[in-house]
Amino acid sequence: MRPALSRLVRGARRIGYQLAAVVAALVAVAVVLAVRHGSAEPSGTATGDVVRVGVGQGASIPAYLRDSRDRLDAMPAGQSGYALVSLAGYLSPGELVPVLAGVETFQVYARVPLPDVQTAIVKIPVATIPDDVTAGMDAEAGERARQASRAGDQVAATEAERYRQHCACVYAAVVRAPAGTLRQLAARASVRAVDPAPRVSQLDLAVFLPPLPEQSDTAQPPKDSAPLPSGSK
Known part of the structure; x- marks a missing residue:
């Protein structure tokens, strides 16, 4: 595929990611405004009430890590609840087993960490680790391979190969x-952070925004300035 067309494909993918982020942000703003005007019930009690957990784009990562520690310290001893776990690095499915031992895991977040390339963020529903994570990676490998075949997208081809290898790509749960x-x-x-989410009662009414392991200052999209990969590594 010619470089110009490949870059157009990558640009379209970036627009798709950015549009999804904008939609999530608008949903979060709508919820905040509804609460301020008294038209929404407390989180977890009203159908359609969306809770946002994690760090927003442009927010301070150190402040988020500090605040999540404070929220965890303040959690009552006898209380159980959902939490967003941000990892210090990208882990493979097998590496997740000891890290998440003893907790019930519902979903993990993954992306193929390519230098200076904005790759897709994938949410994988899980009940057992590592089996459901590897199954989710296999499914994503098929999807990325189809994208690579349709559009000649070299980034998608690389993502497909890494997911087939059950890569160290998981960064949150x-x-x-x-x-x-x-x-x-x-x-x-x-584990980098555990952010308790006591207001979450239904996962389908929650938006989770974990920081990427490489983000240390502010939450910004990964750079996307590298040349197109010539092939998978």
């Missing part, structure tokens, strides 16, 4: 556990 267990989870070496 949504779990549920008692407060004490969540605090133990936060102390594990591979």
Whole structure:
């Protein structure tokens, strides 16, 4: 595929990611405004009430990490709830097993970390680890391969190959556990943050925005300035 057309394809993919982020942000703003005007019930009690958990674009990563620690410390000892787990690095399905041991995991977030390339963020529903994670990666590999075949997208081809290899690509998870267990989870070496989400009662009414492992200052989309990959590594 000619470089100019390949860059147009990548540009279209970026627009799609940005549009999804804008929609999520608009939903979050609508919820905040509804609460301020008293037209929405407390989170978790009203159908259609969306809760946003994580760090918004442009927000301070150090402040988010500090605030999530404070929220976890303030969680009552006997309380159980959902939490967003941000990892210190990208892990493979097998590496997740000891990290998330002892908690119920519902979904993980993954992306293929290519230098200076904005790759797609994938949400994988899970019940068992690592089996459901590898199955989700296999499904995503098929989807990325079809994209590569349709559009000659070299980035998608590389993503497909990495997912087929069950890559170290997972960087966050949504779990549920008692407060004490969540605090133990936060102390594990591979865990960057555990952000409790007591207002979440239904996962389909929540938007999770975990920071990427490489983000240390502010939450910004990954750079997308590298040359097109000439092939998979």
